[in-house]
Amino acid sequence: MNPLLHGLWHDAAGLCRAYxxxxxxxxxxxxxxxxxxTFVFPNTALAGLxxxxxxxxxxxxxxxxxxxxxxxxxxxxxxxLSLGAYYQLNSYLLVLIVxxxxxxxxxxxxxxxxxxxxxxxxxxxxPFVLVALTATLAAQxxxxxxxxxxxxxxxxxxxxxxxxxFFTALGSAxxxxxxxxxxxxxxxxxxxxxxxxxxxxxxxxxxFSTYTILSGSPHPDLxxxxxxxxxxxxxxxxxxxxxxxxxxxVLALLGAVLSALVTAASETFMLVYGLPVMALPFLAxxxxxxxxxxKRVAYDALQLTLASPALPEISAERRRLAMVRNGESGSIGxxxxxxxxWQVYQGFDGPHTHKGAWRHALDFYITEQGRSYRSNGxxxxxxxxxxxxxxxxxxxYVTAVLDGLPDNPPGKAxxxxxxxxxxxxxxxxxxxxxxxxxKQGSLVVQTGAYVSAGQVLAACGxxxxxxxxxxxxxxxxxxKAGCPTLPFHLTSVLAIDPMTMKSDYRLYLxxxxxxxxxxxxxxxxxxxxLTMNVGQQWHYRMQQPSASGKMMTERCLSVELSLLGExxxxxxxxxxxxFVAHGQLLACYDRTGPADLLLDGxxxxxxxxxxxxxxxxxxxxxxxxxxxxxxxxxxxAAVCFPLGAGCDSSYERQRxxxxxxQTGEHRLVLPLVEDVHVITRADIQPHKGCIGFDVxxxxxTLFTARLLSLxxxxxxxxxxxxxxxxxxxxx
Numbered sequence: 001m002n003p004l005l006h007g008l009w010h011d012a013a014g015l016c017r018a019y020x021x022x023x024x025x026x027x028x029x030x031x032x033x034x035x036x037x038t039f040v041f042p043n044t045a046l047a048g049l050x051x052x053x054x055x056x057x058x059x060x061x062x063x064x065x066x067x068x069x070x071x072x073x074x075x076x077x078x079x080x081l082s083l084g085a086y087y088q089l090n091s092y093l094l095v096l097i098v099x100x101x102x103x104x105x106x107x108x109x110x111x112x113x114x115x116x117x118x119x120x121x122x123x124x125x126x127p128f129v130l131v132a133l134t135a136t137l138a139a140q141x142x143x144x145x146x147x148x149x150x151x152x153x154x155x156x157x158x159x160x161x162x163x164x165x166f167f168t169a170l171g172s173a174x175x176x177x178x179x180x181x182x183x184x185x186x187x188x189x190x191x192x193x194x195x196x197x198x199x200x201x202x203x204x205x206x207x208f209s210t211y212t213i214l215s216g217s218p219h220p221d222l223x224x225x226x227x228x229x230x231x232x233x234x235x236x237x238x239x240x241x242x243x244x245x246x247x248x249x250v251l252a253l254l255g256a257v258l259s260a261l262v263t264a265a266s267e268t269f270m271l272v273y274g275l276p277v278m279a280l281p282f283l284a285x286x287x288x289x290x291x292x293x294x295k296r297v298a299y300d301a302l303q304l305t306l307a308s309p310a311l312p313e314i315s316a317e318r319r320r321l322a323m324v325r326n327g328e329s330g331s332i333g334x335x336x337x338x339x340x341x342w343q344v345y346q347g348f349d350g351p352h353t354h355k356g357a358w359r360h361a362l363d364f365y366i367t368e369q370g371r372s373y374r375s376n377g378x379x380x381x382x383x384x385x386x387x388x389x390x391x392x393x394x395x396x397y398v399t400a401v402l403d404g405l406p407d408n409p410p411g412k413a414x415x416x417x418x419x420x421x422x423x424x425x426x427x428x429x430x431x432x433x434x435x436x437x438x439k440q441g442s443l444v445v446q447t448g449a450y451v452s453a454g455q456v457l458a459a460c461g462x463x464x465x466x467x468x469x470x471x472x473x474x475x476x477x478x479x480k481a482g483c484p485t486l487p488f489h490l491t492s493v494l495a496i497d498p499m500t501m502k503s504d505y506r507l508y509l510x511x512x513x514x515x516x517x518x519x520x521x522x523x524x525x526x527x528x529x530l531t532m533n534v535g536q537q538w539h540y541r542m543q544q545p546s547a548s549g550k551m552m553t554e555r556c557l558s559v560e561l562s563l564l565g566e567x568x569x570x571x572x573x574x575x576x577x578x579f580v581a582h583g584q585l586l587a588c589y590d591r592t593g594p595a596d597l598l599l600d601g602x603x604x605x606x607x608x609x610x611x612x613x614x615x616x617x618x619x620x621x622x623x624x625x626x627x628x629x630x631x632x633x634x635x636x637a638a639v640c641f642p643l644g645a646g647c648d649s650s651y652e653r654q655r656x657x658x659x660x661x662q663t664g665e666h667r668l669v670l671p672l673v674e675d676v677h678v679i680t681r682a683d684i685q686p687h688k689g690c691i692g693f694d695v696x697x698x699x700x701t702l703f704t705a706r707l708l709s710l711x712x713x714x715x716x717x718x719x720x721x722x723x724x725x726x727x728x729x730x731x
Contacts, residue, residue: 011056011060012028013028014056014073015031015049015052015053015056015073016028016029016030016031016032016035017031017073018031018052018055018056018073018074018076018077019031019032019034019035019052019074019077020034020188020192021074022034022074022077022078022125022173022174023173023185023188023189023192023196023232023235024192024196024235024236024239024240024311025188025189025192025193026311027192030188030191030192033184033185033187033188034174034184034185034188035049036184037171037174037176037180037181037182037184037185038081038174038175038176038181040171040176040178040180040181041084041085041175041176041178043084043085043088043089043148044081044084044085044174044175044176045084045176046084046089047080047081047083047084047085047089047093047097048077048078048080048081048084048174048175049080050080050094050097050098050101051076051077051078051079051080051081051083051097051098051100051101051104052073052074052076052077052080052101054076054080054097054098054101054102055072055073055075055076055077055101055102055104055105056072056073056076058076058101058102058105059072059073059105062105064105064109072105072108072109073105074125074128075104075105075107075108075125075127075128075131076100076101076102076104076105076108076128078104078125078128078132078175078279079097079100079101079104079128079131079132079135080097080100080101081174081175081176082128082132082135082136082175082276082278083096083097083100083132083135083136083139084097084148084175085148085175085176086136086139086147086148086276087139087145087146087147087148088145088146088147088148090144090145090146092142092144092145093145096135096138096139096142096145100131100132100134100135103131103134104127104128104131107127107130107131108123108127111123111126111127111130112127119291119294120294120306120307121287121290121291121294121306122241122287122290122306122309124236124279124282124283124286124287125279125282125283126283126287128278128279129278129279129280129283132278133275133278136275136276137275158179158180159179162208163179164179165208165223165224165227166182166201166204166208166227167179167180167181167182167183167186168182168223168224168227169182169204169208169223169224169225169226169227169228169230169231170182170185170186170200170204170228170231171185171228172224172225172226172227172228173185173228173231173232177224177225186200192311193239193311193312193313194642195239195244195312195313195642195643196235196239196240196311196312199234199235199238199239199249199252200231200234200235202234202249202252202253202256203230203231203232203233203234203235203238203252203253203255203256204227204230204231204234204256206230206234206253206256206257206260207227207229207230207231207233207234207256207257207259207260207263208223208227208230208260210256210257210260210261211223211227211230211260211263211264214260214261214264215264222267225276225277226263226266226267226277226281228279228282229259229262229263229277229279229280229281229282229285230256230259230260230263231256232279232282232286233252233255233256233258233259233281233282233285233286234252234253234255234256235252236255236282236286237251237252237255237286237289237290238251238252238253238255238312239252239311239312240305240309240310240311240312241286241290241304241305241306241309242302242303242304242305242315243303243305243312243315243316243318243319243329244312244315244316244643245302245303245319247302248302248303251289251302255285255286255289258285258289259281259282259284259285260281262280262281262284262285263277263281266280266281266284290304290306294306303319303329303330312643313642313643313644314590316643316644317623317643317644318589318590320621320644320645320646321589321621321646324620324621324646325507325508325587325608325620326489326508327489327508327510328487328489328510330486330487331487331488331489331508331510332427332431332475332486332487332488332489333488333489333490333491333508334393334394334433334473334475334488334489334490334491335391335392335393335394335453335454335490335491335492335519335584336391336393336490336493336517336518336519337364337390337391337392337393337435337471337473338364338388338389338390338391338460338471338519339388339389339391339519340366340388340518341366341496341516341517341518342364342365342366342385342471342516342517342518343364343365343366343367343514343515343516343517344362344363344364344511344512344513344514344515344516344517345363345364345365345372345470345513346361346362346363346513347362347363347510347511347512347513347515348360348361348362348510348512350363350513351513353465357484357485358474358482358484358485359485360474360475360485360486360487360488361472361473361474361485362472362473362474362511363470363471363472363473364385364470364471364473365383365384365385365468365469365470365471366383366384366385366388367384367516368384372384372385372468372469373410373468377410377468378410379410380407380409380410380462380469382410383410383462383468383469385460385469385470385471386407386439386460386461386462386469387439387442387459387460387461388459388460389456389458389459389460390435390438390442390456390457390458390459390460390471391453391454391455391456391457392425392451392452392453392454392455392456392457393433393435393453393473394425394427394433394453395427395450395451395452395453396425396426396427396428396433396450396451397425397426397448397449397450397451398423398424398425398426398445398446398447398448398449398450398451399424399425399426399432399447399479400422400423400424400447400479400480400481401422401423401424401443401445401446401447402419402420402421402422402423402481403421403438403440403441403442403443403458404421404440404441405417405420405421405440405463405464406440406463407439407440407461407462407463407466407469408462408463408464408466408467410462410467410468411467411468412467413464413465413466413467414463414464414465414466415465417463417464417465418464418465418482419434419436419437419464419465419472419481419482420436420437420438420461420462420463420464420465420466421436421437421438421439421440421442421443421458421461421463421464422434422435422436422437422438422464422481423435423438423443423445423457423458424479424480424481425451426479430477430478431475431476431477431486432475432476432477432478432479432483433473433474433475433476434472434473434474434475434476434481435457435458435471435472435473436464436471436472436473436481437460437461437462437463437464437465437466437469437470437471437472438458438459438460438461438463438471439458439459439460439461439462439463440461440463442458442459442461443457443458444456444457444458445457453582453583454583474488475487475488488510489508489509489510490508490509490510490511490517491507491508491509491584491585492505492506492507492519492520492522492584492585492610492611492612493505493506493509493517493518493519493520494506494517494518494519494520495509495511495515495516495517496516496517496518497516498514498516503518505520505610505612505616505617505618507585507608507610507618507619507620520610520612520613520616521612521613522583522584522611522612522613523611523612523613523614524611525686526611526660526684527583527584527611528686528687529684529685529686529687529688529689530581530586530609530611530684530689531581531582532559532567532569532579532581532586532689533559533712534559534560534561534567534715535558535559535712535713535714535715535718536558536559536710536711536712536713537556537557537558537559537710537711537712537713538556538557538558538689538690538707538710539554539555539556539707539708539709539710539711540554540555540556540557540598540692540705540706540707540708541553541554541555541705541706541708542554542555542597542598542703542704542705543703543704543705543706544597544702544703545700545701545702545703554708555571555572555598555705556571556572557569557570557571557572557598557599557602558570558572558713560576562578566578566590567579567580567581569588569599569602571593571596571598571599573593573594573596573598573599574593574594575591575592575593575594575595575596575599576591576592576593576599577589577590577591577592577599577603577607578590583611584610584611584612585608585609585610585611586606586608586609586611587607587608587609588603588606588607588608591603591623591625591626597628597703598705600625600626600627601626601680601693601695601703601705602690602693602705603622603626604622604626604627604649604664604666604678604680604695605662605664605680605681605682605690605693605695606662606682606690606693607620607622607626608620608622608651609651609653609662614653614654614655614660615652615653615654615655616652616653617650617651617652618650618651619648619649619650619651620646620649620651621645621646621647621648621649622646622647622649622666623644623645623646623647624637624641624644624645624646624647624668624676625644626647627647627666627668627676627678628678628695628697628702629668629676630673632673633670633673633674633676636670636671636672636673637668637670640670640671645668647666647667647668647676647678648666648667648668648669649664649665649666649667650664650665651663651664651665656683658685658686659683659684659685659686659691660683660684661681661682661683661684662681662682662684663679663680663681663682664679664680664681664682665677665678665679666678666679666680676697677697677698678695678696678697679695679696679697680693680694680695680696681693681694681696688707688710688723688725689710690707691706691707691725692704692705692706692707693705706725707725708724708725709722709723709724709725710722710723710725711723
């Protein structure tokens with residue numbers, strides 16, 4: 001495409017995305033629908049377009065970041081819409097719109113940065129409100145501006161009084177208080193997210209009912225102009241900044257009710273100065289509630305998504321995967337911090353010290369035939385775990401160490417120094433891991449050092465509040481010993497039956513008191529094979545049966561590093577999925593982009609692959625959208641699972657020649673129609689990765705993919721190379 005045309009298309013998409021961002025959508029074509037809605041009042045619509053274009057141009061000229069997201073532009077757009085709703089377009093208003101739009105861009109950048117630094121809060125439309133009120137106050141002193149006939153709700157009933165009130169209030173979010181505009185906006189919301197559409201209706205009903213009770217008999221025009229606040233609060237709190245659950249839905253309704261109170265108060269205050277209420281109730285209610293919710297210590301069913309806000313369907317999928325793979329949403333995965341077989345001395349909510357703010361903790365020791373010591377247990381050296389290596393359960397930076405406290409004789413405890421000798425390691429997102437009761441003088445790392453998961457740190461001891469040698473492990477929010485604990489779990493372990501001593505592989509495990517376990521041995525060759533690097537490309541030949549025989553196509557999957565620091569496996573169709581691949585497993589998540597048979601088949605076959613030594617079995621619940629389904633099955637699944645769901649998948653991996661063969665069985669049960677049952681088989685070869693896989697359904701092969709070549713794209717300091725394969729995948 002011509003570079004000029006490409007630039008114009010890119011800017012047009014950015015402008016449309018600014019419109020869609022106002023109602024939490026992110027698709028340019030939804031923005032086009034919203035633009036059409038504003039033309040119910042052309043004066044308002046043209047003012048908005050001018051403001052959006054001015055804001056976009058300013059952001060591009062000054063090279064501000066994240067321009068394409070629409071965040072810099074939609075505040076300028078709202079400023080223009082507000083001025084176009086109150087004043088007739090003329091040359092003087094055009095100047096005011098351009099100046100206010102430029103100011104809105106600077107305000108957006110500055111306020112967004114301050115809000116994030118304050119407590120990772122979103123700026124929302126706060127820059128718009130501040131700039132719009134400034135421009136409105138300035139406009140009142142200009143004799144060159146002509147008042148526009150303020151758009152009001154039609155007096156004729158379109159559908160029903162309450163329905164008209166809802167659509168008109170929704171339209172007023174774009175300063176277009178008309179049922180037709182609201183219908184177009186609601187259509188865009190409904191197509192974007194059915195759950196957001198539900199919240200919009202529920203939030204309006206809750207806020208409108210409260211507002212009516214507080215006001216007695218409110219004037220319809222006040223509801224028409226200010227009722228959108230109820231809608232936006234419910235959508236933000238229940239669908240964008242929290243994971244959709246029953247508690248978050250209740251929170252959304254509570255926010256809408258509280259915003260009705262703030263709306264009534266704002267109207268009384270702002271009318272004194274002849275100023276519109278605009279989005280003040282939405283901002284005050286949403287930001288205050290989010291700020292308060294941030295002060296909670298523990299994760300629970302009401303989980304915030306401020307770090308990565310998304311549509312409710314996406315947040316629900318992330319939470320579902322977290323619960324499937326971690327056992328609990330918000331639980332943090334760590335490795336077992338030892339070699340060999342240990343037993344849990346005290347688990348979560350344990351009977352001794354794991355109470356209250358410190359309930360999420362594990363104590364480990366070693367037992368043989370029911371005893372933790374040899375001889376008579378009078379000496380520390382009698383205890384099996386005393387002096388054994390303690391490993392780092394995570395990778396991160398050491399923030400605190402204590403190494404000089406003496407170890408207690410058996411039966412004694414130092415209650416003045418509860419944690420004894422300890423080490424604290426900082427993970428990402430201000431989360432810390434504490435290992436306590438370490439042996440005096442055994443620490444081999446210092447504050448500020450970077451440690452890798454599995455690295456030896458110290459030795460197990462009996463310092464602090466420790467009547468016998470054991471190792472204490474917990475995850476906490478804060479860098480001081482004794483901060484409140486957070487839920488966590490152990491990853492890739494073997495759970496051992498103490499009666500039969502048989503082991504069972506567990507992808508995650510939160511052991512209880514008495515549970516015996518050991519780290520699962522890692523197949524280092526498999527781990528190295530599936531640690532995918534930026535720039536790597538796998539070229540596959542896909543073969544599908546067709547009416548004319550076999551259809552063959554050549555496809556490509558490659559690894560890219562996103563601006564957010566995510567490693568993503570990207571298909572040549574534009575579809576992609578984020579992944580992590582470390583010493584224990586390969587795990588994929590956050591699938592985006594169009595439908596893609598190759599990528600979705602690869603995800604079914606390889607999307608969660610532990611690096612434990614084969615043979616090994618595990619379970620997962622990949623998204624049902626990866627499954628090849630008939631149209632009737634797709635429609636029924638959309639009705640039954642509006643927020644998405646996972647299929648029941650079981651996997652088995654065996655050694656196969658010089659490599660491995662991984663088989664997955666995937667099943668989705670649907671009412672009224674036949675179940676979806678799919679089998680995948682993947683062949684993995686050392687140094688090459690997945691050299692081929694096939695997807696089968698009802699005894700027939702839907703398609704196969706065989707590796708043609710493995711390549712590396714050239715980058716600074718990284719040479720390009722390509723390795724050709726035979727049809728079977730061998731060089």
